[in-house]
Each structure stands twice: as C-alpha cells, then as structure tokens.
Amino acid sequence: MSIKVYPNGGLLVEIKGRKILLDPTSLPSEKPDAVFVSHAHSDHYNFKTLRIMKGIPKVMSQATWELIDPKRRLDNVTIVESGDSVEVAGLAMEVHEAGHVIGSLQLLIDAGLRMVYTGDFNLDRRLVLKSAPILKTDVLVIDSTYGHPRYTFPPRAQLYREILRTVRAFLEENKGVALATRVLGTGQEVTALLSLVAKVVPFVDRRVAEKNRVYEKHGEILGSYVVNTSAPPRSAAAVVPLSARYCNSIPCTGWATNSGFPLSSHAGFTDLIKYVLESEANEVFAFWGFAEYFADVLRRELGVHAYAYQH
Numbered sequence: 001m002s003i004k005v006y007p008n009g010g011l012l013v014e015i016k017g018r019k020i021l022l023d024p025t026s027l028p029s030e031k032p033d034a035v036f037v038s039h040a041h042s043d044h045y046n047f048k049t050l051r052i053m054k055g056i057p058k059v060m061s062q063a064t065w066e067l068i069d070p071k072r073r074l075d076n077v078t079i080v081e082s083g084d085s086v087e088v089a090g091l092a093m094e095v096h097e098a099g100h101v102i103g104s105l106q107l108l109i110d111a112g113l114r115m116v117y118t119g120d121f122n123l124d125r126r127l128v129l130k131s132a133p134i135l136k137t138d139v140l141v142i143d144s145t146y147g148h149p150r151y152t153f154p155p156r157a158q159l160y161r162e163i164l165r166t167v168r169a170f171l172e173e174n175k176g177v178a179l180a181t182r183v184l185g186t187g188q189e190v191t192a193l194l195s196l197v198a199k200v201v202p203f204v205d206r207r208v209a210e211k212n213r214v215y216e217k218h219g220e221i222l223g224s225y226v227v228n229t230s231a232p233p234r235s236a237a238a239v240v241p242l243s244a245r246y247c248n249s250i251p252c253t254g255w256a257t258n259s260g261f262p263l264s265s266h267a268g269f270t271d272l273i274k275y276v277l278e279s280e281a282n283e284v285f286a287f288w289g290f291a292e293y294f295a296d297v298l299r300r301e302l303g304v305h306a307y308a309y310q311h
Helices: 047-052 062-068 156-172 186-197 206-217 269-279 291-302
Strands: 003-007 011-015 018-022 034-036 058-060 077-079 085-088 091-097 105-111 113-117 139-143 177-181 203-205 226-228 237-241 249-251 283-287 305-309
Touching: 003 139, 003 283, 003 305, 011 105, 011 113, 058 062, 062 077, 062 206, 139 269, 156 177, 156 186, 156 237, 177 186, 186 203, 186 206, 186 237, 203 206, 206 226, 206 237, 269 291, 283 291, 291 305
Parallel strands: 018 034, 034 058, 058 077, 113 139, 139 283, 177 237, 177 249, 203 226, 203 237, 283 305
Antiparallel strands: 003 011, 011 018, 085 091, 091 105, 105 113
16 A cells, blocks of 8 residues: 655645645645644634535634634534544544644544644643644654754743843843744744743734633643733834834744744754654655755665645
C-alpha cells in the first residue's frame, strides 16, 4: 500500500482508496471523501470553499469551528479534540495537540501505513497551550514555514526575559511600548506574558482581544488586560497587530530575526529537524515556507526521502 500527497486545492492525500483534503484554500479538481482543517489561520482554509463542499465531512476542533464559522453555516462538521479517535470516510483518524494556536491539531491516519499531518505546530513549553507531541509515523507531512537555519530561535525563556526587560525599560522611563503580534497566536502569548509575569495590565487591541476571549473560553488563562479601541496611552504597554503602526512598536514574530523578537507560534528550524528524526518517518513531505530548502537538507544531510510542496 502507498500514500500519495500532492497539492490540489490544499494538500490532497490518497490513502487506502480515499482522498483526504488537508487545509483547503481553493476547490480541488477531485472531490475529496473528507476534509481536515488544522487550525483557524486564514492561509489554511477558505470559508467559501468549505461551504461549497456540501455533504463532505469536515473535521476540526470546536475552537477552530467557532473561529472560522461563528454563524454555523458549514454542514457536516465533525468536532474532535486532542486525543480523540474517530472513523471518517472509512479511515481511522486520531488527532493530537499541535501547540500552534487555540484549537490547532495534528492529524494521524492509520491505514496499515501511518501518516501524520502536523499542520502548523510548536514544540516549545509556553505560557499558553500545550506543546505538540512528536508522533511516530511512516509518512510525515510537515510544516516547513521556518525550514531554514536562519530561523533557529532562542529558547523561549530567554525570549521572555528579553521582552520583559525591554518593556520594563520603556515603562521606567514613562514611555509607551507596543508589542506587535499575530492577532491569533503570539497576541495571546504576549498578553499572558505581560499580565501574568510582568504584572502589567496591557492595553490590547480589540482584534487581539477578540481572539483572547476564545482562548479564555477554552480554558487558557491570560490575566487582566484592557481592551483598546484607539491608540493606547503614551506610557502604557500595548499588544497590537503586526500591521498596526505605533510609536515604539516592536515586532514579535519568527521573521524578526534582525529587528524585534523572534517569538513565533511555529516551530523553528531545529525543532523541525527534531520532529523529522524522532518521528522515524520513512518519507517526509515538506510544505510551505522553505519547503525546497528543508527537503534538500533532509535528503543531503540526513538521508531522508523528502519532497517539497507549496500550498
């Protein structure tokens, strides 16, 4: 038995005569038997595409469903949570924590051969969410957003210390500082860092605060914060979207390796390598980001059968 993985409206997996569409962003040319949405970032799903695929099982977590479909317009949604095992389209599926954003899941399909789709994932211990476990598998489909050595991130504790030291320095001089984050992901982590560790009540942009509430609804503790609908006070610490433009704004994103803090809800390069090795996969399909580079490293330096795809 073989497993085929190729881009077609997302990533299409053919296994045991079934087609599973992973994170669809457009209509595939072939009708899938089931759809899996790993999490609620807009580069991993297209809502119109999901609505068009009527009658097809759509597997996702409760938090993901709430974030992408607050009006409950999708049909045939199968809700799963980390640790669940379900049968969908005649296939045995398990889902496990991905540690990326609230509701993010990895997918394991066991059909004689095991296939794991990580989606976006994070192995770090953080103030929010549980870290992703490394799943044993025969075929690994892995996020390679930061699949280049330049994105080898410092330890989380070190990043936390540097962020707090910078924020305190601004506040001690009675100056404001804005930490620019992903609205869904690092926004909630930075909110918790300022509130629970620094004991500072941050002014949180309303777009970030909307996602904070979903985290809190699902049991994540973020501490106290003020929802801000305009420019934050000049002497305050603020959490704002990456697209926002404020005085003394410091980006907190994995791309900020030269300016800002490389704080990401994705796994960095060394953790991507770690996952591949510890998964014991015979075949690896890298997707997104530095997929070509990462697959080449796996082939040349580790002797892994690796392939690269862009979404």
